[in-house]
Amino acid sequence: MKKNVFNYFSIENGDDKEFEITSKDISIIRDIEKEQEKNEKLPSEMDYEGIKDHYEKIVVCAAANYLYKHEIEFNKVYAIKDLLKELKVIPGYKDFARYLFRILESNGYVEINNDNIKINESAKELELNAAVEEAKNKYPDFALQIEFIKNCVLEYDSVFKGEKEGNSVLYPDGKYDTILNIGANTPDITxxxxxxxxxxxxxKHLITKKEKNKKIKILELGGGTGIITWPLLEELRGMNVEYYFTDIGKSFLVMAREKAENMHYDNVIFKQYNIEKTYAEQGFEKEAFDFIISMDVLQVSYNLEAAVNNLSGLLKKNGIFACVQSFHTENINYLSYGYAPGWWNYESDPLRKGKNIMLPSDEWIKLLSRLEYKNINIIYDSLNNKYDKFGFIFANRPDRVEFFEPVNKGIEGKIVNGSNAENNKEEISKEILNIVGTTIGEEIAEDSSLLEYGFDSLSLLIVSSKLKEKYHINVSVKRLYDIDTVKDLVAYIKQCISENETTENTQTQAEGSENNVTQLLDIIENL
Structure with a gap:
């Protein structure tokens, strides 16, 4: 791919300076932050004295619990690669397992020297259930969250072996209900x-620096469930803004489009975006946006500095890079969100390998400075200047920018309307194509590859859930990964339904009864 580096040393007109972040802007932002903190009246760790220590105890016990499931010899020296092999850990979860080893090491229960590991007999003292019950009893407000974390821990063995998808633990049946319920009923001390x-x-304050009649283009990275999307769109309702909602997962785009339509936001464009690739590879034009925004997205990159560098060419001159960003995450979060796709990518990043998935605020300043971003500001806890684990990042685009020439046009996903066709053999293909298409928001051909359409484990989990609801068939995400094309998927479902009908007819004749649904489902679920 061709690329060019340009250096802008002069400004031809005043427009380019309209979005330049000034000390006055930062003062206003800090005032907004202070006012919001006063209005929120949030609890803090100080209101739940000792909770962090209890969480750390759960983390250590969780790591030990994983090893208890296997006949690991205490005080024996293992080569780490041999131990991982003995534990049958698949490649995608080796970093997760190594993390658990490091947790035990940092607490004196494991000794790691170079590539060897020895598990001390003192690890036998660690009891996960006891630690969980103790924490739930002392902090009942957090019981839902603690129990969820325990359930995640208990699935380590099956997930690490590849017998179960990690996403299916986080999102049962491809739904967010469990996590949303925990969030709604657990105090937020972050x-x-x-x-x-x-x-x-x-x-909104930064946008008002621009002339009123000029259109503002905003690109949101990793929009997901829209935590910052919907409040921002509502704040900007009626303004001349074109908003690009992007995510690497097409299922998120479909859900966001439906919500935007229900909320009557007609200024939103939905496109897939992968932060590991250049914008040109994905059909985006250079210097297209006034703002690039995100919330806790960039840390999933394999190389954070390269990802941020690639984004600079998308911004107009003096365009604003703005993030709502964590600067540290506690070990307790790794126990559950370690299942999330992309979580362990940071272990390939020279800036973060062996450290924390989140980059500290001072390291963010160094990173942005190396890339020559301008007017860099990290803002957190303006009232007390104490809590530095979460805050804002603001910076203007560098003058020196690496541009990439477009190689293809981006294709906006379409939502396929649902079909009311009956489940007869002639309509099964149409129904399945509809299920697959509505999951990713595109019309899809029967001879298409599932993975070529951008299916990830969450998308496939949603497809599996819809197939179960429609045809009463349990198809694991692992099985879907083994199916290459939509045509193969259709053939598989037809086979299941055909066997279903054959079994039903046989039992009806033999028993003279039509009430055999439970038995049929048992047969289908065991296919």
Whole structure:
């Protein structure tokens, strides 16, 4: 791919300076942050004295619990690669397993020297159930969260072996109900709501620096479930803004499009975007956006510095890079979100390998400075200047920018309307194509490859859930990964339904009964 580096040393007109972040802007942003903190009246770790220590105890016990499931010899020296082989850990979860080893090492239960590991007999003292019950009893407000974490831990063995998809633990049946319920019923002591709820006001302030009649283009990376999307769109309703909602997962795009239509946001464009690739590879034009925004997205990159560098060419001159960002995450979060796709990518990043998935605020300043971003500002806890684990990042685009020439046009996904066809053999293909298409928001051909359409484990989990609901068939995500094309998937479902009908007819004749649904489902689920 051709690329060019340009250096802008002069400004031809005043427009280019309209979005330049000034000390006055930072003062206003800090005032917005302070006011939001006063309004939120959030609890903090100080209100739940000792909770962090209890969480750390659960983390250590969780790591030990994983090893208890195997006949690991204490005080024996293993080569780490041999231990991973004995534990049958698949490649995608080796970093997760190594993380658990490091947790035990940092607490004195394991000795790691170079590539060897020895598990001390003192690890036998660690009891996960006891640690969980103790924490739930002392902090009942967090019981739902603690129990969820325990359930995640208990699935390590099956997930690490590849017998079960990690996403199916986080999102049962491809739904977010469990996590959303925990979030709604657990106190938030992270201070995140302050910055999430202040962000729309901050962006609106920065937009008003531009002339009123000029269209503002905003690109959101990793929109996901729309935590910052919907409050921001509502704050900007009626303004001349074109909003690009992007995510690597097409299922998120489909859900976001439906919500935008229901909320009557007609200024939103939905496109897939992978931060590991250049914008040109994905059909985006250079210097297209006034703002690039995100919330806790960039840390999933294999190389954070390269990802941020690639983004600079998407911004117009003096365009704004703005993030709602964590600067540290606690070990307790690894126990569950370690299942999430992309979580362990940071172990390939020279800046973060063996450290924390999140980059500290001072390291963010160094990174952006190396890339020559301008007017770099990290803002957190303006009231007390104490809590530095979460906050804002603001910077103007560098003058020196690496541009890439487009190689293809981006294709906006379409939502396929549902079909009311009956489940007869002539309509099965249409129904399955509809299920697959509505999951990713595109019309899809029967001879298409599932993976070529951008299916990830979450998308396939949703497809599996829809197939179960429609045809009463349990198809594991692992099985879907083994199916290459939509045509093969259709053939498989037809086979299941055909066997279903054959079994039903046989039992009806033999028993003279039509009430055999439970038996049929048992047969189908065991296919």
């Amino acid at each position: 201070r995140k709501p302050i910055y999430i709820n202040a962000f729309p006001k901050v962006i």
